[in-house]
Amino acid sequence: MSLDPEQSLQFSPLHRLQWEEAQQKYVILYPEGMVELNHSSAEILKLCDGAHKAADIVAELEAKFQASGLENDIHQFLSAALQNGWIKHV
Amino acid sequence: MSETNPAPIHPGIGAPRWLLAELSYKCPLQCPYCSNPLDYARYPDELSTEDWKRVLTQARRMGAVQLGFSGGEPLTRPDLIELVAHARELGYYTNLITSGYGLSEEKIVALKQAGLDHIQISIQASDPVLNDYIAGATTYLEKQAVARLIKKHGYPMVLCVVIHRQNIEQMPGILAMAEELGADYLELANTQYYGWAHQNRETLLPTREQFIAAEKIAQAHKEKVAGKMKIYYVVPDYYEDRPKACMNGWGSTFLTIAPDGVALPCHSARELPGLDCPNVKDYSIEQIWRDSRAFNLFRGTAWMQEPCASCDEKHKDFGGCHCQAYLFNQDMHSTDPVCSKSPQRWKVDAAIAAAATAAQAAEQPLLFRNPKNSKQFRPSGNE
Numbered sequence A: 001m002s003l004d005p006e007q008s009l010q011f012s013p014l015h016r017l018q019w020e021e022a023q024q025k026y027v028i029l030y031p032e033g034m035v036e037l038n039h040s041s042a043e044i045l046k047l048c049d050g051a052h053k054a055a056d057i058v059a060e061l062e063a064k065f066q067a068s069g070l071e072n073d074i075h076q077f078l079s080a081a082l083q084n085g086w087i088k089h090v
Numbered sequence B: 001m002s003e004t005n006p007a008p009i010h011p012g013i014g015a016p017r018w019l020l021a022e023l024s025y026k027c028p029l030q031c032p033y034c035s036n037p038l039d040y041a042r043y044p045d046e047l048s049t050e051d052w053k054r055v056l057t058q059a060r061r062m063g064a065v066q067l068g069f070s071g072g073e074p075l076t077r078p079d080l081i082e083l084v085a086h087a088r089e090l091g092y093y094t095n096l097i098t099s100g101y102g103l104s105e106e107k108i109v110a111l112k113q114a115g116l117d118h119i120q121i122s123i124q125a126s127d128p129v130l131n132d133y134i135a136g137a138t139t140y141l142e143k144q145a146v147a148r149l150i151k152k153h154g155y156p157m158v159l160c161v162v163i164h165r166q167n168i169e170q171m172p173g174i175l176a177m178a179e180e181l182g183a184d185y186l187e188l189a190n191t192q193y194y195g196w197a198h199q200n201r202e203t204l205l206p207t208r209e210q211f212i213a214a215e216k217i218a219q220a221h222k223e224k225v226a227g228k229m230k231i232y233y234v235v236p237d238y239y240e241d242r243p244k245a246c247m248n249g250w251g252s253t254f255l256t257i258a259p260d261g262v263a264l265p266c267h268s269a270r271e272l273p274g275l276d277c278p279n280v281k282d283y284s285i286e287q288i289w290r291d292s293r294a295f296n297l298f299r300g301t302a303w304m305q306e307p308c309a310s311c312d313e314k315h316k317d318f319g320g321c322h323c324q325a326y327l328f329n330q331d332m333h334s335t336d337p338v339c340s341k342s343p344q345r346w347k348v349d350a351a352i353a354a355a356a357t358a359a360q361a362a363e364q365p366l367l368f369r370n371p372k373n374s375k376q377f378r379p380s381g382n383e
């Protein structure tokens, strides 16, 4: 499954994204597994809420962190997240 | 989650992340590879609901996040729903590890409402006759129906099939069954030869040829179903030349609580003599994890003998599995004999050869896991 810029993204109902106090980080939980997320990955995934398309996520994060040129990195991460089944197209 | 101050852990000791709550040794099935101790019938005591809630709260506070409710059959506990609700409230990712037998639709719904995240159901084979024989109970049709109900109610479903010589040639059928039932994850767990499985090893251990053929089929299928179903393939370590990194390092990640409250660094550790595992009725999870002799015994590398002690791979596999070392060498400090560097590796090869010979002969009867058979075994010393 490859990233479709025209479609909104949502977090997978078969996974859970959760802040872990003990680890001071976000994690993805799924059957038999856990992925620890770094700060930027978590920021991207939190925007996969069914309302944002890839371009919206880029725009929002560039504004939030007052940065530019994030598109490549974010697209790469979203594609990997799709592959892993963490997110899906709405 | 209401806890905001996670308990500090001693430097150098990580926090438990996975908690396996074995709620009860009771089970209507009799799988001859069951991971419960051989003498499980000697430990009929079960923790109270309050004990379990305290354990869940304490472990969560330390950072445990993955939680499996297992057994025996966890459905035999009347307070299962209450415990799931408590766990979910604490922020655990909760898993019910069940045979599926006796799981009604009503209960599936109630568990969902209580916050259960996913269900792992085991099926013994892809055809009813073998399934019911291995399970020691007529369960095939009900398991199939329960698997469909699990999907109907929106759970992620893990289908677990324990692989051994009696079902390994059904691999294509097992893969087709998993797809047909809509499993999100298929765990193909080659039998690990401890406890009951060790007793039945000559009848359960596949030959090398069978293993290679089955693995090839499973790996090819992995690619075919990528994106739809994830396949976890647990290799049979006898056919490897390095041991598995047991429990990701002793006392590093995993914590098992047995039905009577005994805390174990690994679910088969109850079989290790003199390990003297602490009970959650006497100590807090933090005391057990941090201070108990049992949990500290194999932390780090100071306990190691040769060839592990001077081996440059010791941080990769931590010397392998202590239960296996004990079973083969009667010495839990020795190198896991699966390792080709172990002077005892010939014993594993001899077991493989014995199983291959047995495969040619008429099959021996299996020793089924039930209270009557359990009572013939001596207590292992971890009262």
Ligand code: SF4
Pocket: B027, B028, B029, B030, B031, B033, B034, B035, B036, B071, B072, B073, B098, B099, B369
């Ligand atoms: S392995 Fe079989 S006998 Fe053992 S607890 Fe699980 S279902 Fe019961």
Ligand code: SF4
Pocket: B242, B243, B307, B308, B309, B311, B312, B313, B314, B315, B317, B318, B319, B320, B335, B336, B339, B340, B341, B342
């Ligand atoms: S000798 Fe010990 S540490 Fe080295 S590879 Fe074998 S089991 Fe692992």
